Amino acid sequence: MTMTTTMTSRRIRLSVLGPVRAWRGDQELDLGAPQQRVVVGVLALREGRQATLEALIDAVWDGDPPRTATLTLRTYISRLRQIFGTDVIATVNGGYLMRLEPHALDLTEFTAAVTRARTARDGGDHSTAAQAFHHAESLWHGSALADVPGAYAAAQRVRLERERHTATEERLALDIGTERAGAAVIDLTALVEQHPLDEGLSGLLMLGLYRTGRQAAAIAEYQRIRARLADELGLDPGAALRDVHQRILTGEPVPALAAPVWEQPAVAVVTSAPEQLPLGIRDFVGRTALIEQLTEVLVTREPGTPVVGIVGLGGIGTSALALHLAHRIRPEFPDGQLYADLREDRDVLTGFLRAVGVPAADIPHDPADRAALWRTVTCGRRLLVLIDHARTRAQVAPLLPAGTGSAVILTGGRRIPELPVTRWVSLSAFEPEESVELFRRVAGRDRVDTEHRAALDFADACSHLPLAVRLGAARLAARPGWSVASIGERLRVEMRQPVAVHEDCILVEAPFERDLAVLQAADPLAAVAFGLVALVDDDEVTVDTAARLLDLPETEAERLMETMVDAHLVEPTGYQRYRYLDIVRWFARRKAIAAHTQAYREAVLGRLGKPFPASLPKRALRAV
Structure with missing residues (x-):
């Protein structure tokens, strides 16, 4: 029996660099329902390491498991053992791990191929390095975990796509120094169309065009990205890209490249997922339809970075709405959430770079270079950036992430037309019943419902401004002997004084x-x-x-x-x-x-x- 099950496991192959698929020999296996495929994805990506029961449950049900989650998960494991063989999925210390032979998982083979490529490249063997990079690329068949639902799969997809993107850039950097330069230019042209603000890809394309005798086209590409950066972000290209442009202008020979020349090897970015959002407002009410509309804008998978701007009168709730919205969609941005209040006098961009893992010593002093580094490290990540109390384009533009996958929420007193905002929203006051609901949540439901008409009158005296309603309700909650009608009358008297006194x-x-x-x-x-x-x-x-x-x-x-x-x-x-x-x-x-x-x-x-x-x-x- 042991020999039979061992031979069964050795015939198993798994693929996660595309849809999750499995084979025994040449026969593809049916992995079952989507949630069961999540389990396969989690175990496969652990690459022989244990996955705890809690981690599997969290991945399968996105942190909101049913009461029967443990029993259901064990049912999935039992079914998968029937599919793979009993020795493939082992129970270890209350968790599970998947035992596969070396290179039975395409991710393991991809990682090994990239490691071989970099070792060969660093040793000067560019031909072997290029072959290994090409083999690594051939292992991909679409987006990683393409048919696996949920936030866990989305987070891993971002991580793996970033690794693929980096390896592709390194492979193309080698190709443009060889006879493959023409094919590399074709690949780079397509990639630049997908990532029009990626300075690394544009720099490679410029060098590829230059090495294939198309100097004018290389200069035109620089002019394109410079104009795009200026129009959409209000920024100039980074120093490294400007240097490449200058070398092409002066006709300097461009040697074969081991890696993109704008890379900064000293910058050892440690991947981290910052969680900077302030605490959400527990008694937030209203704006239901608007929240649904803005969620649809921000979690789009369309190319580019969606930006939502929320503006309105002070006290009308722009920051509260932005924060509530950010907490609602945060699972869609597994690489982290960043927050900045632009009323504070601090270097926000430096703080953002440090938050995503760039060591302080490696952050450039020049503002343009800092902005370029920010675009480099955010490209391919799924980050949510909340920028509160924005006033000018100069404040905001350097903080916008590059590439596709991230999203930005802005708040402020007025629109900033020069920014590439996907949708502006001018926030209005609450509807009457929204005001009363906020009043209930702060002052007490029974107390307000007893004097519903007085609560409506009070909210109307506040012009249904959320801040005013909240403060009045908090004042009432602190005075149990007062009626809603009495605080409404006090408000009307206080409002009409020639000087604000309370x-x-x-x-x-x-x-x-x-x-x-x-x-x-x-x-x-x-x-x-x-x-x-x-x-x-x-x-x-x-x-x-x-x-x-x-x-x-x-x-x-x-x-x-x-x-x-x-x-x-x-x-x-x-x-x-x-x-x-x-x-x-x-x-x-x-x-x-x-x-x-x-x-x-x-x-x-x-x-x-x-x-x-x-x-x-x-x-x-x-x-x-």
Whole structure:
């Protein structure tokens, strides 16, 4: 019996560099259902090492196993033993391992071939190295684990594809120094189309074109990637690629290459999966349809790096939504999640490079070279990057990963048109019932449901701004003797004071202060108009009304109102029609009170032939 089972195991061959397949001799084996194939993939990729029961369960059910997971997994193992033979899958210390003969697994053969190739190359035997690299490439039959579902397979697929990509580059670097240069150029042209921002591939293509007598085409390729980097990322090529370009321009002989000349052998990148996302918000509510839409954009498998930009009024929840969305899709990005708050004064790019494993000593001092290194180390990885409170293209562009597989979420006060953003979203206030649901989760469900109408009135007084609703609900939760109606009345009184007096009001208005400061720096006249136009007591403000209040031509008044729309301080309601959220209107009025004398404010409203608004007592208009 022992001899029979041993001979059975020796005839087993496995392939994971493509769909997961197995053979006994020349006969292909049926590996069963998708989840059973996950088990095969996990055991095969361990290459003779043990896989714990917990690791297998996590891989099969993506971290959300049923109560029967252990029993079901043992059923899969039993079935696989019937398929492979009883000696192929062994039970060890409560886990399992797969015993295969040397080279029975295509991944093992690929790794060995690449090792032989690099050893030969480093020893100067480029012919043997090229043959070994070509053999390694021939073992691939599509994407690794192509028919295996789940996050585990996705993570391993990224890792293996990165190894394949690196080996392919090294093979092409050798080929362009031999009689295979013409074929290498064809391969490189196709790869550059798939990875248009990969400076390594473009540099190889330039050298291949140059060595085959196509100097003009090599220069054109440099101009293409330089323009693409500038248009999409606002960056210049790295120093190594510029050096290759210069050598081609001056007609210097290009020797046969053992490896791409822009590689930095001293940079020993240790693969790591950073997890930098701040804690998610446990009581997050709403935005359900929008989250589904943005998830579809970010987890696409289309070429390139999808970028979603979420903008809106301060306090409306852009950061909360971005963080909630990032936590939701994080399993799709197994190479790690990176986070940066651009309000903080620090070198974000250096921090990102260190987070993915680049030693501090190997990070270039030159910003362009740092950005180029970032594009190199991120190409082929599946990283999720969350950039909070972005303001300018110069801040963001160097942080965008290269290649296909990663994704970026941006938040900010306004759009940055110069960035290659896949989709911009302007966040609006909550729907009424979303506000009440947030109120319930913070203040207590029973308490709020008892005074549902009062809760709706309170949320309406907050203009359904999530930050204001949350702070009011937290205030109520800390005061069990108060009713919802009483806190709503206190809010209405506090909002109408000429100066914000309660700490909650100050906290709500802090983001408005930041938005107004940005507007003041960009367009001082728009910042003045923001306060003065808010003095009128109309639900909507037309361009005609704004022009008369400001004593300006309608074209200039419209420009100022649209500038405020871009800053999310007012909302458009139709053609040349605008409105303030009530909570923003009272903030704007306080700014006007602080900035202008009573006589001036009376004169401004007098241009409309209207009295002071009833909701703003005249005594409150005294200069503060």
